Amino acid sequence: MSAITNSLTGVIQWIYSLIHNHGWSIVIFTLLIRTVLMPLDISSRKGMRKMAKIQPQINALQKKYANDKAKLQQKQSELMRKERYNPLSGCLPLLIQMPILFAMFGAMRLIANEQIVDQVFTFLKGGTPQYEGWLWVKNIWMADSLFASVAPNLNALQVIGHDVWHKIWTLMPAADQQLVISSISQHVQDFAGAVDFSNAEAFKALLPQIQATLSQMPAYVAQTAPMPGFENINLIIFSLKVFAQFNGLLILPVLAGSSQLLMTKVNPQAAGQQPAAGGQGAGMGNFMKYFFPLFSVYITLTSNAGFALYWVTSNLIATAMSYFINLYYDRKDKLPAANELQEGTVK
Secondary structure (H helix, E strand, O other): OOHHHHHHHHHHHHHHHHOOOOHHHHHHHHHHHHHOOHHHHHHHHHHHHHHHHHHHHHHHHHOOOOOOOOHHHHHHHHHHHOOOOOOOOHHHHHHHHHHHHHHHHHHHHHHHHHHHHHHHHHOOOOOOOOOOOOOOEEEOOOOOOOOOOOOOOOOOHHHHHHHHHHHHHHHHOHHHHHHHHHHHHHHOOOOOOOOOOOOHHHHHHHHHHHHHEEEEOOOHHHOOOOOOOOOOOEEOOOOOOOOEEEOOOOOHHHHHHHHHHHHHHHHHHHHOOOOOOOOHHHHHHHHHHHHHHHHHHHHOOOOHHHHHHHHHHHHHHHHHHHHHHHHHHHHHHHHHHHHHHHHHHOO
């Protein structure tokens, strides 16, 4: 998996070297990946359509042979052979895509973590990072939200591995490293005077000192200060705060949810909305119909804007592909019926 992740990371960085903007690089990268995976998508959509077509017959068999499982299995197998349907034709292409999709997530997370660590070191050197934005988003490596500051969140630093910190640290000039050490020494009394990111234990001991130093840096404090009057917005089970220098306008999370809902309408089989014999299957289909959009909003709201941009772009491309694939097969399915009608008329 790491080999695929590193390869995809290299592709994103290569695109970035050409256009010098990670936001548009992610859009182009997503378009390329969806194009490469298009044959698998077409195969999956074809299998889903075939399943939707024979599902009423399967439901009838399930009702007729409800008390005879062996007979039911035999009749279902006969039906699938007659219709030339392979049960794996719908899900197998999706399973093949999963390692690639997980590797994509890993690649984008790796780039985001490196950028965030670099921004933290800029603050620790006494400077202010030059954030890379995208349209309305000020810092593409933070969430597109009024509830996210433009600067990296202190708690978010805990999920970044020591290896990322070590990589960025070793790439820094010795003079810049000394500035970071001097800054931590000034703000942390028990600082040992050495920085070590080479292993998890050393990083675990050092991270609280980095966080304490950041919380006292004027530039960082200014960029993470809440908006007066919006420091604590209680929403029953959790509370939020709006930052004075917020990072985005919540547009990408809203687009993620709406595009997921649109994709479900265009291709309901992909969301588990197969025609079902009873109310249980229909209820599950309705649950999935609304679960995926809500999940999309949540995952993009709690992730950086770069990942949210990938999610939205991928949804829009997948929706467009589903529409045109369905349009093609709808027309193809109508041809035999039209030919039969024409032959009957001639006779």
